[in-house]
Each structure stands twice: as C-alpha cells, then as structure tokens.
Amino acid sequence: MPQSKPKPQEGRLRRDRRAERRAAILAAALQEFTGRGFAAARLDDVAERAGIAKGTIYLYFADKETLFQELIRSELSPVVGTLEFALGLDLPVRVAAERAMELFLREIYGTERRNIIRLIISEGPRFPQLAEFYYREVISRGIAAVRAMLKRAHARGELCSDAVVRFPQLLIAPGIVAIIWKGLFEPHAPLDVAAMMRAHLDLVFGEGSAP
Amino acid sequence: MPQSKPKPQEGRLRRDRRAERRAAILAAALQEFTGRGFAAARLDDVAERAGIAKGTIYLYFADKETLFQELIRSELSPVVGTLEFALGLDLPVRVAAERAMELFLREIYGTERRNIIRLIISEGPRFPQLAEFYYREVISRGIAAVRAMLKRAHARGELCSDAVVRFPQLLIAPGIVAIIWKGLFEPHAPLDVAAMMRAHLDLVFGEGSAP
Amino acid sequence: MPQSKPKPQEGRLRRDRRAERRAAILAAALQEFTGRGFAAARLDDVAERAGIAKGTIYLYFADKETLFQELIRSELSPVVGTLEFALGLDLPVRVAAERAMELFLREIYGTERRNIIRLIISEGPRFPQLAEFYYREVISRGIAAVRAMLKRAHARGELCSDAVVRFPQLLIAPGIVAIIWKGLFEPHAPLDVAAMMRAHLDLVFGEGSAP
Amino acid sequence: MPQSKPKPQEGRLRRDRRAERRAAILAAALQEFTGRGFAAARLDDVAERAGIAKGTIYLYFADKETLFQELIRSELSPVVGTLEFALGLDLPVRVAAERAMELFLREIYGTERRNIIRLIISEGPRFPQLAEFYYREVISRGIAAVRAMLKRAHARGELCSDAVVRFPQLLIAPGIVAIIWKGLFEPHAPLDVAAMMRAHLDLVFGEGSAP
DNA sequence: GATGAATGAGGGTTCATTCAT
DNA sequence: TATGAATGAACCCTCATTCAT
Numbered sequence: 001m002p003q004s005k006p007k008p009q010e011g012r013l014r015r016d017r018r019a020e021r022r023a024a025i026l027a028a029a030l031q032e033f034t035g036r037g038f039a040a041a042r043l044d045d046v047a048e049r050a051g052i053a054k055g056t057i058y059l060y061f062a063d064k065e066t067l068f069q070e071l072i073r074s075e076l077s078p079v080v081g082t083l084e085f086a087l088g089l090d091l092p093v094r095v096a097a098e099r100a101m102e103l104f105l106r107e108i109y110g111t112e113r114r115n116i117i118r119l120i121i122s123e124g125p126r127f128p129q130l131a132e133f134y135y136r137e138v139i140s141r142g143i144a145a146v147r148a149m150l151k152r153a154h155a156r157g158e159l160c161s162d163a164v165v166r167f168p169q170l171l172i173a174p175g176i177v178a179i180i181w182k183g184l185f186e187p188h189a190p191l192d193v194a195a196m197m198r199a200h201l202d203l204v205f206g207e208g209s210a211p
Numbered sequence: 212m213p214q215s216k217p218k219p220q221e222g223r224l225r226r227d228r229r230a231e232r233r234a235a236i237l238a239a240a241l242q243e244f245t246g247r248g249f250a251a252a253r254l255d256d257v258a259e260r261a262g263i264a265k266g267t268i269y270l271y272f273a274d275k276e277t278l279f280q281e282l283i284r285s286e287l288s289p290v291v292g293t294l295e296f297a298l299g300l301d302l303p304v305r306v307a308a309e310r311a312m313e314l315f316l317r318e319i320y321g322t323e324r325r326n327i328i329r330l331i332i333s334e335g336p337r338f339p340q341l342a343e344f345y346y347r348e349v350i351s352r353g354i355a356a357v358r359a360m361l362k363r364a365h366a367r368g369e370l371c372s373d374a375v376v377r378f379p380q381l382l383i384a385p386g387i388v389a390i391i392w393k394g395l396f397e398p399h400a401p402l403d404v405a406a407m408m409r410a411h412l413d414l415v416f417g418e419g420s421a422p
Numbered sequence: 423m424p425q426s427k428p429k430p431q432e433g434r435l436r437r438d439r440r441a442e443r444r445a446a447i448l449a450a451a452l453q454e455f456t457g458r459g460f461a462a463a464r465l466d467d468v469a470e471r472a473g474i475a476k477g478t479i480y481l482y483f484a485d486k487e488t489l490f491q492e493l494i495r496s497e498l499s500p501v502v503g504t505l506e507f508a509l510g511l512d513l514p515v516r517v518a519a520e521r522a523m524e525l526f527l528r529e530i531y532g533t534e535r536r537n538i539i540r541l542i543i544s545e546g547p548r549f550p551q552l553a554e555f556y557y558r559e560v561i562s563r564g565i566a567a568v569r570a571m572l573k574r575a576h577a578r579g580e581l582c583s584d585a586v587v588r589f590p591q592l593l594i595a596p597g598i599v600a601i602i603w604k605g606l607f608e609p610h611a612p613l614d615v616a617a618m619m620r621a622h623l624d625l626v627f628g629e630g631s632a633p
Numbered sequence: 634m635p636q637s638k639p640k641p642q643e644g645r646l647r648r649d650r651r652a653e654r655r656a657a658i659l660a661a662a663l664q665e666f667t668g669r670g671f672a673a674a675r676l677d678d679v680a681e682r683a684g685i686a687k688g689t690i691y692l693y694f695a696d697k698e699t700l701f702q703e704l705i706r707s708e709l710s711p712v713v714g715t716l717e718f719a720l721g722l723d724l725p726v727r728v729a730a731e732r733a734m735e736l737f738l739r740e741i742y743g744t745e746r747r748n749i750i751r752l753i754i755s756e757g758p759r760f761p762q763l764a765e766f767y768y769r770e771v772i773s774r775g776i777a778a779v780r781a782m783l784k785r786a787h788a789r790g791e792l793c794s795d796a797v798v799r800f801p802q803l804l805i806a807p808g809i810v811a812i813i814w815k816g817l818f819e820p821h822a823p824l825d826v827a828a829m830m831r832a833h834l835d836l837v838f839g840e841g842s843a844p
Numbered sequence: 845g846a847t848g849a850a851t852g853a854g855g856g857t858t859c860a861t862t863c864a865t
Numbered sequence: 866t867a868t869g870a871a872t873g874a875a876c877c878c879t880c881a882t883t884c885a886t
C-alpha cells in the first residue's frame with residue numbers, strides 16, 4: 001500500500017485540487033442553472049461542462065438543491081463586503097452613488113454575477129431558506145449601509161428629499177430593471193444602462209455634481 | 212349529416228361551458244406555474260386544481276408549453292388597453308402618474324396578475340417567443356404611451372428633467388422592485404409599496420402636487 | 423311525439439342508412455388498420471374518415487377488436503364462394519389454374535382485399551380466434567377445393583407430379599409473395615406479378631397449354 | 634483527468650458486460666416485438682424479460698424505434714454472408730438448392746430468426762427505412778446470388794425452364810409461406826415444411842437427383 | 845340514434861441519485 | 866477518490882371507452 005498516509009505536501013495538493021474541482025462544478029452549475037432554470041437544468045450537463053463524471057458532483061455537494069444554494073452563497077459573499085466598504089468611505093453622496101453605480105456595472109451587471117441576481121429573482125420564491133439568506137446577508141446589510149450613508153448626507157444638507165432614506169430600494173431599482181431587461185429584451189431593444197443609471201442619479205441627487 | 216347541427220341553446224351552453232373550463236384551467240395553471248415554475252409544475256396538479264381529469268387539459272391546449280404561453284397572453288391583453296387609455300387623457304403629469312400608480316396597485320400588484328409579471332421575468336429568457344410578444348404588446352406600447360404623455364408635460368414645463376422621457380423604464384422600476392420584493396422578502400420585511408411609489412413620484416415630479 | 427312508431431318505409435330507410443354507416447365504418451377501418459396496424463390505428467381517425475363522430479362507432483361495434491375482427495370476416499366471406507365455384511367447374515387444370523390466377527389478380531391483388539390478406543398475416547398471430555376463423559372459412563375450404571380439382575386432373579393424367587396435390591400451399595405461395603413484395607419492396611423493385619405467376623404455372627403444369 | 638483511463642482488464646470486463654446486456658435486451662425485444670407487434674410491445678416488459686430496469690434500455694438504444702431497427706439489423710447481417718457463401722460453391726443446382734433449403738430450415742425456420750422475417754413482413758410497411766435496408770442488404774443480394782447460380786446451371790443444361798431465373802422469388806416462396814403458416818395455422822393444421830419444400834424442389838428441378 | 849366532451853389507465857422517456865469497480 | 870452504468874420514480878401525453886346532451 002504505497003499511497004497510505006500521504007505526505008503533508010500531498011495533502012496540500014489534494015486540498016487544492018479539491019477546491020479547484022469544487023470551483024469548476026460551481027462555475028458549470030452557474031451556467032446551466034442560469035440557462036435553463038433550476039428545475040430544467042441537468043446534472044449531466046453540469047458534470048460534462050465541469051469535465052468530470054456525474055457521480056463526482058455528489059462527492060462535493062449533497063444533492064442538486066444543495067449545489068444550487070451553495071452556488072448562490074458562494075457568489076454572493078464577496079459582493080457585500082465590497083459594497084459596505086465603498087459606502088463607508090464618507091464621501092459626498094453623489095460621488096458615493098457614482099462609485100456604487102460603477103461598482104454595480106463592473107462587478108455585477110458586466111459579469112456572470114448578473115445571472116446570480118436573476119436566479120435569485122426567479123427561483124428565490126421556491127427556496128425560502130435562500131431568500132432568507134439573501135435578505136440577511138445582502139439586502140438588509142446593503143440597505144443598512146446605504147441608509148447610513150444617506151443619513152449622513154441628509155444631515156449635511158446634500159439631500160433635498162428623504163425619499164431614498166426611507167426607501168433605499170428606489171436607488172437600486174434601475175439596476176434590477178437593467179438586469180431583467182437584458183435577459184428579456186436585449187435582442188429587441190438594447191438599453192444604455194450606464195446612461196439610464198446616471199439619469200436616475202441626476203433625478204435623485206440633482207444634476208451638476210457628476211464628474 | 213344527421214342532426215350534426217345542435218340546437219342554438221345547446222350551442223350556447225356548450226360554448227359557455229367550454230369557456231368556463233378553459234378559464235378554470237388557466238386559473239389553475241397560473242397558480243401552479245407561479246408556485247413551482249414552468250418546468251417543475253405538474254399538469255396533474257393543474258387538472259386537480261381545476262377539478263378535471265388530466266387528459267381534459269389536452270382538449271383545450273395542445274401541450275404544456277402552449278398552455279403556459281396562452282396563459283401569459285390571455286392575462287396580458289386587457290392590461291395594455293387600460294394603460295393606454297389612462298395615459299391618453301391629457302391630464303397634468305403628476306395626476307396622470309398618480310392614476311397610473313393606483314391602476315398598477317389595484318389591477319396588477321394587488322391581483323394574481325402580479326404573478327404573471329413574475330412568470331415573465333422568471334421564464335421569459337427560456338421562451339424568446341414569449342418575451343418578444345410581451346415586448347411588442349406590452350412594453351413597447353406602454354413605453355410609447357408614457358413617453359407621449361411625458362413629452363406633452365415637458366412641453367408644458369411640468370418636468371424639470373428629461374430623464375424619464377429618455378428612460379421611461381425609470382418610472383416603472385419601483386413597480387418591478389415591489390413585485391420582486393413581495394415574492395422574496397415579504398415574510399422578512401414587508402414593504403409599504405404605496406408609500407414607496409409615492410415617494411418615487413415625489414422624487415421624479417417634485418412634491419406638493421399630490422392630491 | 424310525432425316520430426313515435428315509424429312507418430314501415432321509415433324503417434326501411436333506417437335499416438338502409440344503418441347498413442350504409444356500417445359499411446362506411448368498415449371501409450374507413452380497413453384503410454386505417456392497413457396503414458398503421460391494429461395497435462397503432464386510432465378510432466378517432468376511423469371516425470373522421472367515415473365522416474361520423476367517434477362515439478358512433480360504438481353503436482355499430484362493441485370495441486376496437488370487434489371492429490377489426492368483423493372487418494376481416496366481412497371482407498373474406500364473398501371470396502370463398504367465388505373460389506369454390508370457379509374450381510368446381512371441372513375444367514382442364516391449366517385452364518382452371520389460369521382462371522384462379524386471374525381471379526386472384528383481379529379480385530384480391532388488385533383491390534383493397536390485398537390489404538386484408540396482409541392484415542391477417544400481420545395481426546393473425548395476436549388474434550387466434552381470427553386465425554382459426556380464417557383457416558376454417560377460407561384456407562381449409564380453399565385447400566379442399568383445390569385438392570379436389572387437382573385429384574381429378576391427376577386421375578386424368580394431366581399432372582406429372584403429385585406435389586401440388588399433397589401441398590396445395592405451393593400453388594398459392596407466389597400470390598402470398600406478391601402481396602408481401604408489393605407492401606415492402608414496390609418502391610425499390612416493382613414486380614411483374616402476372617408474369618411471375620404465369621411462369622409459376624408453367625413450372626407446375628408444364629408449358630404450352632396457356633391460351 | 635484523474636484515473637480516467639481504467640485498467641485494461643477493467644475495460645475488457647466493461648466491454649463484455651456491455652455487449653452481454655445489449656444482447657440480452659435485443660433477445661428480450663425480439664420476444665416482445667414478435668409476440669405483440671411493434672406498437673403494442675411494452676418496453677417495461679422488454680426490461681423485465683432482460684432482467685434490467687426500464688431506464689437501462691435507454692443506455693443502449695436511443696428509443697423504441699431504434700431498438701426495433703437495430704434488432705432487425707443485428708439479426709440479419711449474419712444471414713446474408715452464409716447464403717452467398719453456400720450459393721457460390723458452384724455445385725449442381727439440385728444439390729445447391731437442397732443445401733440452401735437445409736440452411737433455411739436449420740438457421741431460419743428452426744430458430745428465432747423466423748420471427749425476424751415475420752416482423753419484417755408485418756412491420757416493414759410502417760418502417761420504409763427498414764424495408765429499404767432489408768431489400769438492399771438481404772433481398773437484392775440474395776436474388777443476385779441465386780440468379781448467378783441458376784444461370785450457371787441453365788448454361789450447363791441443368792434447368793429445363795428459365796422461370797426461376799427470371800423470378801427467383803418463386804424459389805423462396807414456399808419458405809415464406811412456411812413461416813406465415815407456422816405463425817397462423819400451426820395449431821389447426823401442422824405443416825411438414827421439409828416435405829413441402831422438397832416437393833417444391835422436385836417441381837422446379839425435376840425429381841431423382843435428391844439424395 | 846348521434847354526438848363529442850370527458851375520463852383515466854397506460855406507456856415512452858427523463859433524470860436525480862446510488863453504488864460496484 | 867472518481868467513475869459512469871444502473872436504477873426507478875415521476876411526468877407528459879395518447880387514446881379506447883363512456884355518457885350527458
């Protein structure tokens with residue numbers, strides 16, 4: 001039995017390879033779940049796309065649903081921290097908003113993460129546990145951060161209305177619409193998302209302060 | 212053709228009964244498709260909910276997909292006309308917007324039609340034909356109507372910014388967010404949708420003109 | 423109640439109409455059973471082809487299988503009598519055989535009855551009752567008639583071999599092959615059936631006596 | 634690709650097992666298709682007879698029709714070669730015919746292959762592709778081989794008539810009739826097929842040369 | 845009698861999950 | 866650990882048969 005008790009280095013390799021595989025499965029799953037929806041996605045296709053055997057998936061995830069939920073969780077975690085950091089800098093609102101918008105366009109709308117949002121919107125109602133996680137980890141923290149920032153701005157007199165303080169949802173609404181629009185109507189009527197979001201910021205914060 | 216032509220009364224009854232059944236199937240389908248999504252919904256359950264036998268569905272709809280598409284279409288048709296009428300009245304923007312908002316809350320957000328919107332958002336990417344139909348029959352006409360109304364308002368000096376003229380999507384964005392929110396986060400954080408939408412109107416059109 | 427107790431003439435009409443419908447159903451059934459086979463044929467299609475409603479079939483036949491069996495029986499009955507008559511005439515073998523061949527070509531091979539034979543060959547093994555009926559009503563009587571005729575010929579010295587007396591099947595074998603060939607290979611290699619059968623008669627009875 | 638290449642022995646076992654299963658499915662399918670016909674045969678029963686689960690069939694054959702067609706093809710292939718070989722030996726006709734007859738009785742009529750012929754006769758008209766394959770691979774080659782042999786015999790003066798040269802179908806007609814007879818009338822009137830076929834050969838080639 | 849809407853058992857096919865290798 | 870063949874429950878759809886009109 002030559003390969004009993006692997007050397008420490010081997011253990012390291014093992015762990016790395018394991019992480020790689022896990023990542024490959026998650027990446028493949030994102031594609032398939034996005035393309036077909038949770039119910040219609042086939043683990044066969046996930047495995048093929050990840051370059052592994054079907055059974056291997058079950059060495060990394062308990063079942064299809066667990067795979068789905070861990071996919072959402074793994075993609076979401078990094079986002080929140082970044083957002084909180086960006087909004088905690090105590091910049092002028094308009095500048096902060098502009099930064100957040102750029103962050104959204106670059107890190108979410110322009111990447112596969114856009115599809116994570118779409119998955120949550122589409123499948124969330126069938127996975128209450130997931131919606132709850134998403135609310136707790138992303139939405140509520142995001143809203144809290146935004147609200148804190150806006151309150152400071154309001155106190156400084158930078159805000160003529162308290163509408164977005166009471167309903168921070170209004171701030172990200174155009175982002176949601178942009179994601180949905182892209183999925184549904186891109187072929188029929190492309191949308192200049194950056195322009196739309198800037199117009200929205202102008203509405204909310206007044207014009208002129210954009211760089 | 213021995214008595215192939217039924218008596219008029221019989222025909223009437225037949226037609227009524229047929230229409231009733233069709234409606235019952237569509238209503239049941241809406242529930243099931245909304246609750247589980249297209250792929251996971253079972254026609255067995257649709258039949259049971261409609262109080263008919265499984266095979267009966269196929270007397271009214273060619274297959275599962277046709278049922279789904281006709282469901283969307285049948286629910287959508289009445290909406291557009293109402294919207295166009297409401298926006299064509301040439302009222303002051305703020306009043307028109309207020310009316311449209313009420314219409315949305317009463318006729319869409321407050322009814323099962325809300326779920327139709329959710330279905331389009333969720334399943335639309337997998338049914339390009341449907342997304343195209345929705346864009347053509349609802350979105351493009353809605354945008355055109357909104358834009359016409361806003362242009363008249365802009366010309367009358369009622370609008371301080373042309374943002375919503377260029378991107379009417381910004382006007383309905385809170386409505387979309389409200390629908391999604393209700394589906395996902397209602398249990399964790401209920402949202403006063405009417406207040407949010409009114410706050411949004413204040414942002415866009417300025418305050419004070421609300422009744 | 424004006425139509426109670428129909429006049430005798432009405433009864434006549436009723437009976438005629440009934441017979442007509444029955445015939446129409448049988449004709450339609452022959453087409454469908456031939457085209458698709460018993461199991462795959464649909465009574466819907468039979469009804470449509472017969473120009474009646476689906477349920478009406480059950481006013482004339484107990485079920486699908488009964489319809490099938492009565493179809494076979496009704497088409498078979500007239501054949502046997504004709505055959506027995508033709509072979510009972512006490513003509514020279516070669517002439518009798520020639521006549522039988524013409525009868526076969528004109529009344530069976532050239533008509534829809536060919537398909538009845540094919541149906542019996544194809545479906546007979548699944549309908550033992552039918553095979554038994556066919557054997558009793560057609561095959562055994564046909565063989566008896568042929569054998570009687572051949573014996574007389576043999577006694578008269580017209581036959582050099584008793585092969586066909588012992589195995590009358592050999593006489594009709596080319597007819598069977600012709601029917602099967604037409605169904606399977608007609609498109610790839612048409613067969614001059616009359617020539618083949620005449621060649622066969624030449625083999626069996628010797629040449630020169632043909633008209 | 635971690636150990637994606639199985640050890641040679643494993644591969645061998647896998648392949649053997651696979652071939653065995655395939656054969657078991659084909660054998661079971663032959664029974665079921667023969668017994669009920671293509672349309673009425675149930676894959677459930679095929680699976681049960683083969684001792685496997687229903688879904689397993691689909692690991693070996695794309696669907697019911699493919700299974701059927703591959704069944705026919707796999708059973709047919711070996712037949713043709715044997716026939717061509719037997720007829721290519723340049724023996725006296727009568728001897729060659731005797732051998733072919735024995736081959737037919739032993740390798741076809743006396744085995745399950747008889748049912749393959751029956752399936753082709755019964756279902757061929759509904760599977761034109763199959764009829765075409767059968768014609769191309771079996772019939773046309775068989776006819777060519779027979780014809781070549783007969784021509785040599787005719788040139789040697791062994792044949793008093795050219796009937797079978799022009800219509801080799803006449804030679805196999807009794808074989809076809811034998812197969813059909815067995816399927817339909819065996820219980821009511823068993824047939825001494827060997828005797829019938831020998832009588833037929835006597836008719837065609839004259840008597841006396843039989844061993 | 846005639847109709848055709850309704851029924852529901854049944855069959856082909858898919859696919860998440862398991863397990864021997 | 867990784868594989869992928871095997872499983873079998875589940876689901877869409879068909880169609881022979883029934884029955885209210």
